[in-house]
Amino acid sequence: MSESEWRLRAPANLVSKRAVLLWTLRAVIFWVVVVGAQGVVLLVVDGAPTWLRATMVVAAVVGVVHALVMPRWRYRVHRWETTGDAVFTRSGWISQEWRLAPISRIQTVDTARGPLQQLLNLSTITVTTASAQGPLRVEGLDAEVAARVVDELAATTQATPGDAT
Amino acid sequence: MIVVRPLNELIGLLPPLAALVFFGDFDTWRVITSFGVVGLVIGYGLLSWLTTKYRITDSQVELHKGVVFRQRRSIPRDRIRTVDLTAKLGHRLFRLSAVRVGTGQQERTPGEGTVTLDAVTAVEAERLRQALLRKTEHVEDADEEGVTIASLDTRWYRYAPLTLSGFISIGIVIGFLMNLVNELDLRFSEVGFFRRALHWLSSAEPATVVPVVAGFAIVLSVLASLAGYLLQNHNYRLTRQSDGTVRVRRGLLTTRSVSIEEKRLRGAVLHEPLLLRAGGGGRVTAVTTGLNKVGGSSLLLPPAPRPEADRVTADVLAVADTPTASPLTQHPARAKTRRIIRAVVPTVVIAAVLLALAETADWPTWLWIVAAVLVPVSALVALDRYRALGHSLTNDYLVARSGSLDRRTVALRRDGIIGWKLTRTLFQRRARVFTLTAVTAAGSGGYSVLDIGDEQGLDLAEAAIPGLIGQFLIRG
Incomplete structure (x- = not known):
């Protein structure tokens, strides 16, 4: 893969190392539900179709590979950076998304923490702009880092005039 | 309101009711149900009318409504970007109109940024339109016609x-x-x-x-x-009003009048679906904040000759030559390979699967023959899609074109771009192309330049908004 023409550097900061655990847990929960549902059908229903065994094995293998590969891959991709006039994020794994928003166009900055994130003391920063394209998100930040970043962004955003459309 | 809401719903119910009366085998129970439904519809309309109130103050438009769930919505008047008057047949019988006021607010749930007053009298609607869009004090005749930009040609x-x-x-x-x-x-x-x-x-x-x-x-x-x-499009007229808005009026039974604040107009889209393009025509829509994405309210020009489309676009955007007709820079040949693979591979796979099924599972043979015929067709579409790909940057606009069956050329004001999104799939990374999306508050929220070359795309993003992406580029 040639990167010679891709002169855009990655954002400076990594997310928390615990984010790997977060993504692994999410993948494991998802695949346990998928495989488990098929398992229950196989055990409970008489004369369940035989191909269900095959799909269950396939789902289990895909699930294990996904839970092992995806979080580590994501950890290498997910990065973020804030400068004096812009927020810059990178996310994804197989497909990657780079987002850039000027500070002057930011409308709100919030943090959100799901149950898993609370367990791991992590936090997601959501930076919304006036667009219907959806907000910029930095997932799996250490909760204290997230709180600090939000304070900084809120301060810079307020100091910038304009209605952000 | 008191009659219109149920009336519009009744008009929708008329064909099945008529069919029931004329063709159906009469069943007393069924007739009772249908009259019961009609009664409920009218009763609900009456209740909603009784519970709806609106108020326009110096700074706010307020709407209180709801029969079961009370709802209060207020929007600041200086945030109003568009006013859309729609009169369906039921409205028109009583000279009424629905007024939809749009703001530039981001809609997390549909309708969050809009307030609809359904219905007020047509005279009141016209008064509201003028009052709501007027930011500066100036006097306007009630029936001011504005300067015509375009009108329907038979x-x-x-x-x-x-x-x-x-x-x-x-x-x-x-x-x-x-x-x-x-x-x-x-x-x-x-x-x-x-x-x-x-x-x-x-x-x-x-x-x-x-x-x-x-x-x-x-x-x-x-x-x-x-x-x-x-x-x-009956009686279609596009005018520029003296209060700084462009106004589209059209419709035979349902009449619409959409006023767009010119300051908030962020660009225009030229739509040229395959057939229309073959006939030398095009359709133009506006890129603006405050219009619903659904319902065709952003239409500026119905299907019309391409030169007319270009003239109208230039006139509405107040530029000498329309950016949607500016010469475009082509995307690298790698993008062509991608188009062809993306179009041909699925059709080949489908044809192969159908062939296998015809051989093994007694599926009809004509299925895979049709699929096989579609393979060269899809290759042609792919070539046309590549030919459509292009972008350019004018003084004020970022222009991007893509699509074959539904080709669209987007001209987006550079100062309306509020960020970038760069997406790269695994295959795009290998082909050294990516999709550059200009994020904006207007229209669909983002307009993409598909499969632009790595070097080309980063340069374009830097040139369109100098200094934003530049600080993250590796100089060398």
């Missing part, structure tokens, strides 16, 4: 059949009728004409049935698309 009707709207509406009508026939248990097969037609269809040679049915469908769709054009 010759434009020749573009109506070149849109697929005819086919789509026939599909909808047939689906609706079939459903109705099923629901009401009508026995069309007992009517002589239908029985003969059905008999002929099932007994005649396929070689004669196919052309006759196809011809029938084409004639019907041409008529339906002409009727659709008449219904939607």
